[in-house]
Amino acid sequence: MDNAYRKRTVEFQKRLGEAGVDIAIIQDPDSVFYLSAFWGYLGMQFGRPTVLAVPDAGNCTIVTPSLEAEMAEKMSWIDTICQWSDGIDGEWRKCLQEITGVKKVKTIGIEANKTHPTVASYLRDHSHDADIVDISDILADMRMVKTADEIAVMRQAGEISVAMCQGAKEVIAEGVPEYEVALAVIAAGTRKAAEFLTDKGPERLFSPMIHNLQVLQSGGPDLSMVHRRPTTRRVKQGESVYMCFCEMNDFKGVKLGFDRQYWVGDVSDEEARLYEIAIKAQAAALNTIRPGVVAQDVHFAAEKVYREEGFGLCYRTGRAVGFSLIEKPELKKDDRTILQAGMTFAVDGAVSVPEKGAARVGDSIVVTDSGFDYLTPFAKDLQVL
Numbered sequence: 001m002d003n004a005y006r007k008r009t010v011e012f013q014k015r016l017g018e019a020g021v022d023i024a025i026i027q028d029p030d031s032v033f034y035l036s037a038f039w040g041y042l043g044m045q046f047g048r049p050t051v052l053a054v055p056d057a058g059n060c061t062i063v064t065p066s067l068e069a070e071m072a073e074k075m076s077w078i079d080t081i082c083q084w085s086d087g088i089d090g091e092w093r094k095c096l097q098e099i100t101g102v103k104k105v106k107t108i109g110i111e112a113n114k115t116h117p118t119v120a121s122y123l124r125d126h127s128h129d130a131d132i133v134d135i136s137d138i139l140a141d142m143r144m145v146k147t148a149d150e151i152a153v154m155r156q157a158g159e160i161s162v163a164m165c166q167g168a169k170e171v172i173a174e175g176v177p178e179y180e181v182a183l184a185v186i187a188a189g190t191r192k193a194a195e196f197l198t199d200k201g202p203e204r205l206f207s208p209m210i211h212n213l214q215v216l217q218s219g220g221p222d223l224s225m226v227h228r229r230p231t232t233r234r235v236k237q238g239e240s241v242y243m244c245f246c247e248m249n250d251f252k253g254v255k256l257g258f259d260r261q262y263w264v265g266d267v268s269d270e271e272a273r274l275y276e277i278a279i280k281a282q283a284a285a286l287n288t289i290r291p292g293v294v295a296q297d298v299h300f301a302a303e304k305v306y307r308e309e310g311f312g313l314c315y316r317t318g319r320a321v322g323f324s325l326i327e328k329p330e331l332k333k334d335d336r337t338i339l340q341a342g343m344t345f346a347v348d349g350a351v352s353v354p355e356k357g358a359a360r361v362g363d364s365i366v367v368t369d370s371g372f373d374y375l376t377p378f379a380k381d382l383q384v385l
Contacts, residue, residue, distance in 0.1 A: 004147070019133075021108070022056055022106055023099070032050060032051075035054065049092055061099055063081075075205055108131070112136060154366070158375035161376050164186075167185050172241050176234060181230065181243075191208075213230075218241045224352040238264065240264070256321055256376065258346075259361055275359035277351050281302040281349040281351075282361050285331065289372045294339075303317070319345065320345055344366045361380050
């Protein structure tokens, strides 16, 4: 496992050198993990940043609270760890000052939109005459095309997503509270994730626990609220249950998108029509995906279906997924990135009619040499439970 993270870091250092950046100060947890294999559980929400310092050549340094230092040592291939404690010697600031002061640093790179203002402002105020530049695109471009090993982990994450959905289907019924469906999702996903983990080496520190709040809503006027969370509302006969698993499945650092919707007891003709449109739009987008296609053209394929059916458009058709919930590129207007084999996306189909109803479907896929392959292979025909 360490070898993959080392290779990424070496490539990142090479690109930093080519860009004339002396050192990168990385604070986004996803990026820290992508390079170092370390995932901490304390962050700026507690006033305790973890930072990864990556010079254009030589040894990297993890800056982390002393509470997390032992875990960093066990998880990461990086040997140099600068640990700090609350209220002592300037905390993390002293570490950064020592790191950037080792040599005459002229250019410091940060991910401008992912670095907390507290860290970014400190660097600007205490880096002497060094220029602060945005190196977001360097990492984003590295992460666009996944390796075979990365795709293998994403396939495992896909199996976990499918297990979560299967767990929900087993309990969805008239009279069941929404939160009970969500609990079934968490239990099924956690058990599946545990099958892929061992209790040896750094992997033993990965948690199989499915967490975060799921998007889950049963029928009625709230169904058009795209991201409502599960409540105490009970499922009723003739209603649908919509579930989005996007923020719940974080397995070995990778994230996927996955959405399914089911009806209980019966489905109206109008709801069936809306679902058919959502499926049709997603299929149009998926059938457009292949190497050489422009990202926005995938979006336009779905948009054409919506407009032909008399609907407008309110959001993108998809986004790249991987080590973050959203990566580059996006399947939306004005994204002219050329698709390549190995890119991974969440691709959606959706129709919402405010206060009346909605239909949605979503899958994660990997671009192949001839088209695409599902990372979340699971039936999506209209199903009445």
